[in-house]
Amino acid sequence: MTMLRARHLSVGYGSRVVVSDISLDVKAGEVLCLLGPNGAGKTTLFRTLLGLIAPLAGEIDLEGKPLLQYSARDRAARMAYVPQAHAGVFAYTVLDVVLMGRTARLGLFASPTAADELAAREALASIGIEWLAEEDYTRISGGERQLTLIARALAQGTRLLVLDEPTANLDFGNSARVLAHIGALAKRGYAIVLSTHEPDHALSIGTKVVIVHDGRIEATGTPEEIVTSERLSSLYDIKVAVERTESGGKVARPLI
Amino acid sequence: MQRLAIPLLALALVVASLLSVTIGPYTITPGDVSRALARLFGYGTGAPSPAEIVLLNVRLPRIGAAVLVGAALAAAGSAYQTIFRNPLVSPDILGVSTGAGLGAAFGILLSLPVVLIQGLAFAGGIATVIMVTAIAAAVQTHDRVLVLVLAGVVVGALAGAAISLVKILADPYDQLPAITFWLLGSLAGAKGIDVGAVVPPVVFGVALLWLLRWRVAILSLGDDEARTLGVDVTKLRATIIGAATLATAAVVAISGVIGWIGLLIPHMARMLVGPQFARLLPASALMGATFLVLVDMLARTIGRIETPIGILTAIIGAPVFIWLLQRTRRAWG
Numbered sequence: 001m002t003m004l005r006a007r008h009l010s011v012g013y014g015s016r017v018v019v020s021d022i023s024l025d026v027k028a029g030e031v032l033c034l035l036g037p038n039g040a041g042k043t044t045l046f047r048t049l050l051g052l053i054a055p056l057a058g059e060i061d062l063e064g065k066p067l068l069q070y071s072a073r074d075r076a077a078r079m080a081y082v083p084q085a086h087a088g089v090f091a092y093t094v095l096d097v098v099l100m101g102r103t104a105r106l107g108l109f110a111s112p113t114a115a116d117e118l119a120a121r122e123a124l125a126s127i128g129i130e131w132l133a134e135e136d137y138t139r140i141s142g143g144e145r146q147l148t149l150i151a152r153a154l155a156q157g158t159r160l161l162v163l164d165e166p167t168a169n170l171d172f173g174n175s176a177r178v179l180a181h182i183g184a185l186a187k188r189g190y191a192i193v194l195s196t197h198e199p200d201h202a203l204s205i206g207t208k209v210v211i212v213h214d215g216r217i218e219a220t221g222t223p224e225e226i227v228t229s230e231r232l233s234s235l236y237d238i239k240v241a242v243e244r245t246e247s248g249g250k251v252a253r254p255l256i
Numbered sequence: 257m258q259r260l261a262i263p264l265l266a267l268a269l270v271v272a273s274l275l276s277v278t279i280g281p282y283t284i285t286p287g288d289v290s291r292a293l294a295r296l297f298g299y300g301t302g303a304p305s306p307a308e309i310v311l312l313n314v315r316l317p318r319i320g321a322a323v324l325v326g327a328a329l330a331a332a333g334s335a336y337q338t339i340f341r342n343p344l345v346s347p348d349i350l351g352v353s354t355g356a357g358l359g360a361a362f363g364i365l366l367s368l369p370v371v372l373i374q375g376l377a378f379a380g381g382i383a384t385v386i387m388v389t390a391i392a393a394a395v396q397t398h399d400r401v402l403v404l405v406l407a408g409v410v411v412g413a414l415a416g417a418a419i420s421l422v423k424i425l426a427d428p429y430d431q432l433p434a435i436t437f438w439l440l441g442s443l444a445g446a447k448g449i450d451v452g453a454v455v456p457p458v459v460f461g462v463a464l465l466w467l468l469r470w471r472v473a474i475l476s477l478g479d480d481e482a483r484t485l486g487v488d489v490t491k492l493r494a495t496i497i498g499a500a501t502l503a504t505a506a507v508v509a510i511s512g513v514i515g516w517i518g519l520l521i522p523h524m525a526r527m528l529v530g531p532q533f534a535r536l537l538p539a540s541a542l543m544g545a546t547f548l549v550l551v552d553m554l555a556r557t558i559g560r561i562e563t564p565i566g567i568l569t570a571i572i573g574a575p576v577f578i579w580l581l582q583r584t585r586r587a588w589g
Contacts, residue, residue: 050484051484072487075486076484077486083481089476090526103474108468
């Protein structure tokens with residue numbers, strides 16, 4: 001089932017077009033990677049796909065219905081957003097942060113119930129961080145924060161997850177851990193959209209890649225087809241070699 | 257500890273209020289209190305003693321005002337700090353106190369009766385916040401919170417200049433001290449009828465914040481995240497600002513400008529019960545009420561004349577706040 005589809009989309013602010021003529025779609029079980037250098041317009045495209053800003057042209061459908069026809073609440077019941085791990089301002093517990101994912105299911109004046117708390121604890125357990133529940137969100141590591149925000153999106157109960165550079169600011173080990181969780185979620189049937197500026201991420205967990213460059217979509221396809229030495233070399237303006245490893249995967253290596 | 261905090265804070269408020277009943281320039285004994293209570297329920301004999309009259313007409317309204325004003329300012333402060341995602345914010349951030357100050361100063365300049373001065377203060381506070389939110393809404397921006405705060409600073413500065421102008425025009429022997437005293441805050445003139453008039457807007461504003469308690473916390477994540485979690489950010493923020501402004505403007509109208517409570521008390525409450533708004537709001541309200549009951553008791557006893565409350569809260573608030581900054585820096589860093 002197609003969860004999210006964009007056709008001939010132009011995104012930007014006011015009269016300034018940042019990226020134009022974008023067409024993409026993501027189905028259950030797929031990991032769609034938006035790949036591009038910093039400043040390519042990935043964030044603007046993301047905010048548009050999330051319904052935070054209106055597209056300048058074109059259409060976005062969420063589960064077959066135009067995105068702009070959803071209320072904030074109905075949209076949140078179908079699409080969950082995982083922002084880049086941030087420190088937060090106030091020292092909520094990890095459990096409180098995950099519980100905030102249940103908001104769209106609560107009435108205007110309601111607070112989470114015992115059932116919501118159970119769902120939040122299950123979400124934490126499903127990515128193996130249930131032991132963090134009572135910790136202060138401001139005092140855990142960046143990798144743990146990112147996993148907490150993923151758990152919050154799972155607690156939201158949607159089948160579509162949208163992740164903004166989920167490994168930005170994470171160290172080598174935590175990046176790998178977060179990517180492994182995202183890959184596992186796709187295998188469980190989630191539809192996933194993630195933005196990244198790391199070609200290796202697209203190569204390791206992407207099933208579909210959209211390359212954003214110079215205000216347009218440069219290529220769309222499987223990682224195998226389009227994440228190539230030639231493409232990356234022109235995209236980043238340095239020589240890059242995409243090489244097959246002994247384990248059968250592929251890595252992008254800058255030739256420096 | 258966290259579960260017991262709110263009942264303990266409620267107990268502290270009761271103790272502080274009882275203590276405050278007996279302390280003041282006119283000594284009132286527990287015996288006077290029980291006699292006044294008995295008379296209230298129809299068991300009294302003979303004429304009321306002077307102590308009973310002071311208790312019913314002066315002391316109790318004053319304590320009632322302290323509870324309401326302290327609770328409203330701290331509750332509004334806790335809501336503002338949460339939705340503006342900034343622990344350094346106070347209820348004055350959108351200009352409600354400065355606007356109320358301008359309204360009151362104008363009323364004093366025109367030698368209006370007290371009730372009209374209070375009405376002008378209330379209207380001035382509400383009008384200023386409406387102006388600030390209208391200006392902020394007219395600006396095209398990505399960062400709504402920043403624009404609101406900046407608009408608040410600008411309009412507040414303008415209202416401050418207007419207050420200075422009124423002070424220059426005021427009669428220096430009569431009106432000017434009255435304006436100055438009002439701008440420093442006092443509960444000395446609080447009457448039972450004032451307190452009664454302020455109860456509905458304060459209860460309505462704080463009750464609305466309480467009903468929205470879960471969503472108030474969601475706004476502390478920032479606009480984009482709150483929206484993707486299913487919250488209508490624009491409407492919710494306007495409602496919260498409206499509720500907090502209503503309560504603040506109402507109490508400022510009878511107490512004058514009392515600083516520090518809305519900034520300091522939510523901090524201390526957060527240290528005690530954590531940032532979750534469902535606990536932060538009641539803890540802030542109870543602590544704000546207790547604090548002002550005690551400070552007002554000081555205001556009427558430490559000098560031969562009434563000490564303005566704003567001076568006392570500043571003397572107590574500044575060092576406590578510096579100490580808090582040292583302690584809690586990491587918790588919201």
